[in-house]
Amino acid sequence: MRQIILLAFLFCTTQTFAQKYSGQWTGSFSSKSEPGSQTEYVLEIEARGNSFTGTSTTYFNYAGKRFYTICEIKGTIDPGSKTLTSTEVKVIKKNTPPDQIDCLQMHTLTYFRKGETEELSGTWKGARDIDKCGVGSTTLMRKQLVKNTITTPPQNTTARANPAPNKPAVEKPVTKPVTKPATTPTTEPKKETPVVTGPAITKVENNTEPQTKTEVKPTTIPAPKLPNGLEKRESKVFETIPIEEEEITVNLYDNAEIDGDVITVLFNGEVVASQKTLSDKPITLKLKAIKGRDNTLTMYAENQGRVPPNTAIMRVQNGEHYYKVFLSADDKKNGSVVFRFKS
Numbered sequence: 001m002r003q004i005i006l007l008a009f010l011f012c013t014t015q016t017f018a019q020k021y022s023g024q025w026t027g028s029f030s031s032k033s034e035p036g037s038q039t040e041y042v043l044e045i046e047a048r049g050n051s052f053t054g055t056s057t058t059y060f061n062y063a064g065k066r067f068y069t070i071c072e073i074k075g076t077i078d079p080g081s082k083t084l085t086s087t088e089v090k091v092i093k094k095n096t097p098p099d100q101i102d103c104l105q106m107h108t109l110t111y112f113r114k115g116e117t118e119e120l121s122g123t124w125k126g127a128r129d130i131d132k133c134g135v136g137s138t139t140l141m142r143k144q145l146v147k148n149t150i151t152t153p154p155q156n157t158t159a160r161a162n163p164a165p166n167k168p169a170v171e172k173p174v175t176k177p178v179t180k181p182a183t184t185p186t187t188e189p190k191k192e193t194p195v196v197t198g199p200a201i202t203k204v205e206n207n208t209e210p211q212t213k214t215e216v217k218p219t220t221i222p223a224p225k226l227p228n229g230l231e232k233r234e235s236k237v238f239e240t241i242p243i244e245e246e247e248i249t250v251n252l253y254d255n256a257e258i259d260g261d262v263i264t265v266l267f268n269g270e271v272v273a274s275q276k277t278l279s280d281k282p283i284t285l286k287l288k289a290i291k292g293r294d295n296t297l298t299m300y301a302e303n304q305g306r307v308p309p310n311t312a313i314m315r316v317q318n319g320e321h322y323y324k325v326f327l328s329a330d331d332k333k334n335g336s337v338v339f340r341f342k343s
Contacts, residue, residue: 020047020111021045021047021052021077021084021111022045022046022047022052023044023045023142024042024043024044024045024142025042025043025044025045025120025140025141025142026040026041026042026043026140026141027040027041027042027120027138027139027140027141028040028041028138028139029041029105029107029124029136029137029138029139030136030137030138031134031135031136032134032135032136033134039058039059039060040058040059040060041056041057041058041059041138041140042056042057042058042059042140043055043056043073043086043107043120043140044056044057044324045073045075045084045086046324047077049077050076050077050078050079051074051075051076051077052073052074052075052076052077052084052086053072053073053074053075054072054073055070055071055072055073055092055326056070056071056073056086056088056105057069057070057071058071062097066257067094067095067096067097068093068094068095068096068257069091069093069094069096070091070092070093070094070255071088071089071090071091071092071104072088072089072090072091072092073086073087073088073089074086074087074089075087081110082110082111082112083108083109083110083111083122084107084108084109084110084111084120085106085107085108085109086106086107086108086109087104087106087127088104088105088106088127089104089127090104092255092311092326093255093307093311095257095307103126103131103132103133104126104127104128104131105124105125105126105127105131105133106124106125106126106127107122107123107124107138108122108123108124109121109122109138109140110122117141117142118141118142119139119140119141119142120138120139120140120141121137121138121139121140122137122138123135123136123137123138124136124137124138230264230266230271230300233300233331233332233333233334234332234333234334235298235333235334235336236333236334236335236336237296237336237337237338238325238326238327238328238335238336238337239323239325239337239338240337240338240339240340241316241318241323241325241337241338241339241340242340242341242342243289243318243319243321243339243340243341243342244318244319244321244341244342245289245318245319246288246289246290246291247286247287247288247289247318248286248287248288248289248295248316248317248318248339249284249285249286249287249316249317249318250284250285250287250297250314250315250316251282251283251284251285251314251315252265252276252278252282252283252285252299252312252313252314252327253278253279253280253281253282253283253312253313253315254278254279254280254311254312254313255278255311255312255313255326257306257307258278258279258280259305259306259307260277260303260305260306261277261278261301261303261304261305261310261311261312262275262276262277262278262301262302262303262305262310263275263276263278263283263299263300263301263302263310263312263329264276264299264300264302265283265285265297265298265299265300266296266297266298266300267285267287267295267296267297267298268290268295268296269296272285272287273285275302278310278312282315289339289341291341292341294338294339294340295338295339295340296336296337296338296339297314297336297337297339298334298335298336299312299314299327299329299334299335299336300329300334301329301330301331301334304330304331308330309328309329309330310328310329310330311326311327311328312326312327312328312335313325313326313327314326314327314337316337318339325337
Protein backbone atom coordinates (compact mmCIF):
# COMPACT_ATOMS: atom_id res chain seq x y z
CA MET A 1 0.00 0.00 0.00
CA ARG A 2 2.81 2.38 0.86
CA GLN A 3 4.41 1.75 -2.53
CA ILE A 4 1.12 2.49 -4.32
CA ILE A 5 0.72 5.77 -2.43
CA LEU A 6 4.31 6.72 -3.25
CA LEU A 7 3.77 6.01 -6.97
CA ALA A 8 0.55 8.04 -6.98
CA PHE A 9 2.37 10.92 -5.28
CA LEU A 10 5.19 10.82 -7.83
CA PHE A 11 2.70 10.78 -10.72
CA CYS A 12 0.82 13.82 -9.35
CA THR A 13 4.12 15.62 -8.68
CA THR A 14 5.27 15.00 -12.27
CA GLN A 15 1.97 16.28 -13.68
CA THR A 16 2.09 19.41 -11.50
CA PHE A 17 5.74 19.95 -12.43
CA ALA A 18 4.97 19.71 -16.16
CA GLN A 19 2.00 22.05 -15.79
CA LYS A 20 4.30 24.70 -14.31
CA TYR A 21 6.06 25.10 -17.65
CA SER A 22 3.10 24.55 -19.99
CA GLY A 23 1.64 27.65 -21.57
CA GLN A 24 2.67 30.71 -23.54
CA TRP A 25 5.88 32.59 -22.78
CA THR A 26 6.53 35.93 -24.49
CA GLY A 27 9.52 38.21 -24.58
CA SER A 28 12.55 38.70 -26.78
CA PHE A 29 16.06 37.55 -27.60
CA SER A 30 19.12 39.64 -28.36
CA SER A 31 22.24 38.95 -30.40
CA LYS A 32 25.81 39.58 -29.28
CA SER A 33 26.65 40.71 -32.80
CA GLU A 34 23.94 43.41 -32.63
CA PRO A 35 24.26 45.11 -29.21
CA GLY A 36 21.00 46.67 -28.07
CA SER A 37 18.85 44.76 -30.54
CA GLN A 38 15.72 42.98 -29.32
CA THR A 39 13.69 40.55 -31.44
CA GLU A 40 10.21 39.54 -30.26
CA TYR A 41 9.98 35.83 -29.43
CA VAL A 42 7.08 33.63 -28.26
CA LEU A 43 7.21 30.05 -26.98
CA GLU A 44 4.12 27.86 -26.62
CA ILE A 45 5.02 24.86 -24.49
CA GLU A 46 3.12 21.66 -23.74
CA ALA A 47 5.10 19.78 -21.11
CA ARG A 48 4.70 16.10 -20.28
CA GLY A 49 7.03 14.81 -17.60
CA ASN A 50 10.59 15.86 -18.38
CA SER A 51 9.99 16.69 -22.04
CA PHE A 52 7.86 19.10 -24.02
CA THR A 53 6.68 20.01 -27.51
CA GLY A 54 5.17 23.15 -28.97
CA THR A 55 5.94 26.08 -31.23
CA SER A 56 8.12 29.18 -31.36
CA THR A 57 7.22 32.38 -33.18
CA THR A 58 9.72 35.10 -34.05
CA TYR A 59 8.52 38.56 -35.12
CA PHE A 60 10.82 41.19 -36.60
CA ASN A 61 10.69 44.37 -38.66
CA TYR A 62 12.72 44.80 -41.82
CA ALA A 63 12.54 47.56 -44.44
CA GLY A 64 9.41 48.91 -42.78
CA LYS A 65 7.51 45.60 -42.84
CA ARG A 66 6.66 43.12 -40.08
CA PHE A 67 7.68 39.50 -40.67
CA TYR A 68 7.29 36.29 -38.70
CA THR A 69 8.50 32.68 -38.61
CA ILE A 70 6.77 29.82 -36.77
CA CYS A 71 8.78 26.70 -35.88
CA GLU A 72 7.99 23.38 -34.28
CA ILE A 73 9.96 22.89 -31.07
CA LYS A 74 10.98 19.89 -28.98
CA GLY A 75 12.73 20.05 -25.66
CA THR A 76 13.75 18.58 -22.33
CA ILE A 77 13.41 19.75 -18.72
CA ASP A 78 15.98 19.27 -15.96
CA PRO A 79 13.89 19.26 -12.75
CA GLY A 80 16.87 19.82 -10.48
CA SER A 81 18.12 23.03 -12.10
CA LYS A 82 14.69 24.02 -13.51
CA THR A 83 16.35 24.37 -16.90
CA LEU A 84 14.55 23.92 -20.22
CA THR A 85 16.35 23.22 -23.49
CA SER A 86 14.13 24.17 -26.43
CA THR A 87 15.24 23.20 -29.95
CA GLU A 88 13.56 24.36 -33.14
CA VAL A 89 13.29 21.36 -35.46
CA LYS A 90 11.42 22.66 -38.50
CA VAL A 91 9.48 25.60 -39.90
CA ILE A 92 5.67 25.50 -39.90
CA LYS A 93 4.90 28.86 -41.52
CA LYS A 94 6.67 32.10 -42.42
CA ASN A 95 6.34 35.24 -44.53
CA THR A 96 10.01 36.21 -44.64
CA PRO A 97 11.80 37.82 -47.62
CA PRO A 98 12.93 35.32 -50.27
CA ASP A 99 16.57 36.40 -50.02
CA GLN A 100 16.90 35.40 -46.37
CA ILE A 101 18.67 32.22 -45.31
CA ASP A 102 17.03 30.21 -42.57
CA CYS A 103 18.46 29.62 -39.12
CA LEU A 104 17.00 27.38 -36.42
CA GLN A 105 17.83 28.13 -32.79
CA MET A 106 18.31 26.28 -29.53
CA HIS A 107 17.40 28.13 -26.32
CA THR A 108 18.65 27.03 -22.89
CA LEU A 109 16.39 28.70 -20.32
CA THR A 110 16.13 28.60 -16.52
CA TYR A 111 12.85 29.08 -14.66
CA PHE A 112 12.59 31.87 -12.06
CA ARG A 113 9.65 33.11 -10.03
CA LYS A 114 9.73 36.65 -8.66
CA GLY A 115 6.56 37.31 -6.71
CA GLU A 116 3.71 36.94 -9.21
CA THR A 117 6.05 37.06 -12.20
CA GLU A 118 7.31 33.87 -13.85
CA GLU A 119 10.35 34.11 -16.09
CA LEU A 120 12.44 31.93 -18.39
CA SER A 121 15.85 33.41 -19.09
CA GLY A 122 19.09 32.14 -20.55
CA THR A 123 21.01 31.92 -23.80
CA TRP A 124 20.52 30.82 -27.40
CA LYS A 125 22.68 29.55 -30.26
CA GLY A 126 22.23 27.85 -33.64
CA ALA A 127 20.43 24.49 -33.40
CA ARG A 128 22.49 22.83 -36.15
CA ASP A 129 26.04 23.06 -37.40
CA ILE A 130 24.79 24.88 -40.50
CA ASP A 131 22.95 27.48 -38.40
CA LYS A 132 25.67 30.11 -38.14
CA CYS A 133 23.31 32.76 -36.83
CA GLY A 134 25.31 33.82 -33.80
CA VAL A 135 24.61 33.58 -30.08
CA GLY A 136 22.77 35.73 -27.59
CA SER A 137 20.47 35.92 -24.60
CA THR A 138 16.72 35.29 -24.15
CA THR A 139 14.17 36.54 -21.61
CA LEU A 140 10.55 35.37 -21.62
CA MET A 141 7.60 35.97 -19.26
CA ARG A 142 4.56 33.82 -18.56
CA LYS A 143 1.48 34.80 -20.51
CA GLN A 144 -2.08 33.49 -20.17
CA LEU A 145 -3.01 31.53 -23.30
CA VAL A 146 -6.62 32.66 -23.25
CA LYS A 147 -5.63 36.23 -23.99
CA ASN A 148 -3.70 35.38 -27.16
CA THR A 149 -2.68 39.03 -27.48
CA ILE A 150 -0.11 39.81 -30.15
CA THR A 151 2.21 42.57 -28.99
CA THR A 152 4.03 45.01 -31.21
CA PRO A 153 7.74 44.16 -31.25
CA PRO A 154 10.41 46.74 -30.42
CA GLN A 155 11.54 48.66 -33.47
CA ASN A 156 14.52 46.78 -34.85
CA THR A 157 15.81 45.15 -37.96
CA THR A 158 17.16 42.04 -36.28
CA ALA A 159 15.63 39.07 -38.06
CA ARG A 160 16.78 35.60 -37.20
CA ALA A 161 18.50 34.30 -40.33
CA ASN A 162 21.82 34.28 -42.11
CA PRO A 163 21.97 36.79 -44.96
CA ALA A 164 22.44 35.34 -48.46
CA PRO A 165 26.07 35.54 -49.60
CA ASN A 166 25.45 38.00 -52.43
CA LYS A 167 22.67 39.98 -50.79
CA PRO A 168 24.48 42.64 -48.69
CA ALA A 169 21.20 44.31 -47.78
CA VAL A 170 20.21 41.32 -45.67
CA GLU A 171 23.54 41.03 -43.86
CA LYS A 172 22.57 43.24 -40.92
CA PRO A 173 20.06 41.07 -39.14
CA VAL A 174 20.50 37.77 -37.50
CA THR A 175 17.18 36.64 -38.87
CA LYS A 176 15.19 33.70 -37.77
CA PRO A 177 13.00 32.92 -40.75
CA VAL A 178 12.95 29.25 -41.53
CA THR A 179 12.86 27.42 -44.79
CA LYS A 180 10.56 24.58 -44.57
CA PRO A 181 7.15 25.10 -46.15
CA ALA A 182 4.18 24.43 -43.98
CA THR A 183 2.49 21.08 -44.14
CA THR A 184 -1.20 21.49 -44.82
CA PRO A 185 -3.45 18.91 -43.25
CA THR A 186 -7.05 18.99 -44.47
CA THR A 187 -10.44 17.35 -44.05
CA GLU A 188 -13.66 17.20 -45.91
CA PRO A 189 -17.11 18.06 -44.62
CA LYS A 190 -18.40 14.90 -42.98
CA LYS A 191 -21.97 14.93 -44.26
CA GLU A 192 -21.67 13.78 -47.85
CA THR A 193 -18.24 12.24 -48.25
CA PRO A 194 -16.25 10.13 -45.77
CA VAL A 195 -13.16 11.80 -44.38
CA VAL A 196 -9.96 10.38 -45.77
CA THR A 197 -6.40 10.88 -44.70
CA GLY A 198 -4.31 11.99 -47.62
CA PRO A 199 -0.62 12.72 -48.05
CA ALA A 200 0.97 15.84 -46.62
CA ILE A 201 0.53 18.87 -48.82
CA THR A 202 3.46 21.08 -49.66
CA LYS A 203 2.80 24.77 -50.01
CA VAL A 204 3.81 25.94 -53.49
CA GLU A 205 4.94 29.46 -54.13
CA ASN A 206 2.83 31.32 -56.66
CA ASN A 207 4.53 32.03 -59.97
CA THR A 208 3.41 35.63 -59.85
CA GLU A 209 5.05 37.22 -56.83
CA PRO A 210 2.81 40.28 -56.56
CA GLN A 211 -0.30 38.94 -54.82
CA THR A 212 -3.52 40.69 -54.15
CA LYS A 213 -4.23 41.14 -50.47
CA THR A 214 -6.86 38.45 -50.35
CA GLU A 215 -7.48 35.51 -52.64
CA VAL A 216 -11.11 34.59 -52.66
CA LYS A 217 -10.66 31.45 -54.71
CA PRO A 218 -13.70 29.51 -53.51
CA THR A 219 -15.98 31.73 -55.60
CA THR A 220 -13.98 31.07 -58.78
CA ILE A 221 -13.82 27.27 -58.74
CA PRO A 222 -16.65 25.44 -60.50
CA ALA A 223 -16.92 22.70 -57.87
CA PRO A 224 -20.06 20.77 -56.95
CA LYS A 225 -22.04 22.19 -54.04
CA LEU A 226 -22.99 20.41 -50.84
CA PRO A 227 -26.44 20.84 -49.30
CA ASN A 228 -25.06 23.61 -47.06
CA GLY A 229 -23.95 25.59 -50.13
CA LEU A 230 -20.22 24.98 -49.64
CA GLU A 231 -18.00 23.53 -52.33
CA LYS A 232 -17.12 19.86 -52.19
CA ARG A 233 -13.40 19.65 -51.40
CA GLU A 234 -10.91 16.96 -50.52
CA SER A 235 -10.40 16.47 -46.80
CA LYS A 236 -7.67 15.24 -44.50
CA VAL A 237 -7.88 14.45 -40.80
CA PHE A 238 -5.22 16.44 -39.01
CA GLU A 239 -5.63 14.78 -35.63
CA THR A 240 -7.90 12.35 -33.77
CA ILE A 241 -8.67 13.45 -30.20
CA PRO A 242 -9.95 10.97 -27.60
CA ILE A 243 -12.89 12.32 -25.60
CA GLU A 244 -14.83 11.20 -22.54
CA GLU A 245 -17.53 13.88 -22.26
CA GLU A 246 -20.18 14.90 -24.79
CA GLU A 247 -19.55 18.63 -24.29
CA ILE A 248 -16.61 20.03 -26.25
CA THR A 249 -15.37 23.63 -26.13
CA VAL A 250 -13.33 24.78 -29.12
CA ASN A 251 -11.46 28.09 -29.49
CA LEU A 252 -9.98 29.01 -32.88
CA TYR A 253 -7.30 31.69 -33.35
CA ASP A 254 -5.25 32.86 -36.30
CA ASN A 255 -1.86 31.15 -36.30
CA ALA A 256 0.83 33.83 -36.69
CA GLU A 257 0.15 37.06 -38.57
CA ILE A 258 -3.46 38.21 -38.55
CA ASP A 259 -3.92 38.51 -42.30
CA GLY A 260 -7.68 38.38 -42.90
CA ASP A 261 -8.26 34.61 -42.99
CA VAL A 262 -12.01 33.92 -43.26
CA ILE A 263 -13.34 30.46 -42.43
CA THR A 264 -16.54 28.50 -42.05
CA VAL A 265 -16.62 25.72 -39.44
CA LEU A 266 -18.69 22.56 -39.69
CA PHE A 267 -19.37 19.94 -37.03
CA ASN A 268 -20.62 16.59 -38.28
CA GLY A 269 -21.46 18.25 -41.60
CA GLU A 270 -23.51 21.09 -40.10
CA VAL A 271 -22.33 24.71 -40.22
CA VAL A 272 -21.65 25.93 -36.66
CA ALA A 273 -19.76 29.14 -37.59
CA SER A 274 -20.21 30.89 -40.93
CA GLN A 275 -17.66 33.20 -42.57
CA LYS A 276 -15.77 34.13 -39.41
CA THR A 277 -12.46 36.01 -39.49
CA LEU A 278 -9.56 34.44 -37.58
CA SER A 279 -7.78 36.83 -35.24
CA ASP A 280 -6.15 36.99 -31.81
CA LYS A 281 -9.66 36.89 -30.31
CA PRO A 282 -11.10 33.37 -30.19
CA ILE A 283 -13.94 32.00 -32.27
CA THR A 284 -15.58 30.02 -29.46
CA LEU A 285 -17.76 26.98 -30.21
CA LYS A 286 -19.75 24.89 -27.73
CA LEU A 287 -20.28 21.49 -29.32
CA LYS A 288 -22.07 18.32 -28.27
CA ALA A 289 -20.60 15.06 -29.53
CA ILE A 290 -22.75 12.06 -30.43
CA LYS A 291 -21.82 8.79 -28.73
CA GLY A 292 -21.23 5.66 -30.78
CA ARG A 293 -19.67 7.43 -33.78
CA ASP A 294 -16.78 9.67 -34.79
CA ASN A 295 -17.53 13.39 -34.58
CA THR A 296 -15.72 15.58 -37.09
CA LEU A 297 -14.96 19.30 -36.98
CA THR A 298 -14.01 20.80 -40.34
CA MET A 299 -12.38 24.14 -41.13
CA TYR A 300 -13.38 25.39 -44.60
CA ALA A 301 -11.40 28.28 -46.14
CA GLU A 302 -13.60 31.08 -47.51
CA ASN A 303 -10.45 32.90 -48.65
CA GLN A 304 -6.70 32.60 -48.04
CA GLY A 305 -5.92 35.96 -46.48
CA ARG A 306 -2.78 37.79 -47.48
CA VAL A 307 -0.50 34.83 -46.68
CA PRO A 308 -1.92 31.51 -47.97
CA PRO A 309 -3.00 29.06 -46.77
CA ASN A 310 -5.43 29.72 -43.91
CA THR A 311 -3.88 28.43 -40.69
CA ALA A 312 -5.40 28.30 -37.22
CA ILE A 313 -4.57 27.20 -33.71
CA MET A 314 -7.44 25.20 -32.24
CA ARG A 315 -7.64 24.81 -28.46
CA VAL A 316 -9.96 22.10 -27.22
CA GLN A 317 -11.36 21.41 -23.76
CA ASN A 318 -13.19 18.17 -22.98
CA GLY A 319 -13.83 17.61 -19.30
CA GLU A 320 -10.48 17.94 -17.53
CA HIS A 321 -8.46 17.45 -20.71
CA TYR A 322 -6.99 20.15 -22.95
CA TYR A 323 -5.56 19.82 -26.45
CA LYS A 324 -3.95 22.09 -29.04
CA VAL A 325 -4.10 21.38 -32.79
CA PHE A 326 -2.73 23.27 -35.79
CA LEU A 327 -5.17 23.35 -38.71
CA SER A 328 -4.65 24.45 -42.28
CA ALA A 329 -7.03 24.85 -45.23
CA ASP A 330 -7.00 26.34 -48.71
CA ASP A 331 -9.31 26.58 -51.72
CA LYS A 332 -8.95 22.88 -52.52
CA LYS A 333 -8.60 21.13 -49.17
CA ASN A 334 -10.24 21.41 -45.76
CA GLY A 335 -8.58 20.95 -42.38
CA SER A 336 -10.38 18.82 -39.79
CA VAL A 337 -10.18 17.03 -36.46
CA VAL A 338 -11.98 13.85 -35.41
CA PHE A 339 -13.32 13.49 -31.86
CA ARG A 340 -13.60 9.84 -30.82
CA PHE A 341 -15.08 8.56 -27.57
CA LYS A 342 -12.73 6.41 -25.52
CA SER A 343 -13.81 2.80 -25.44
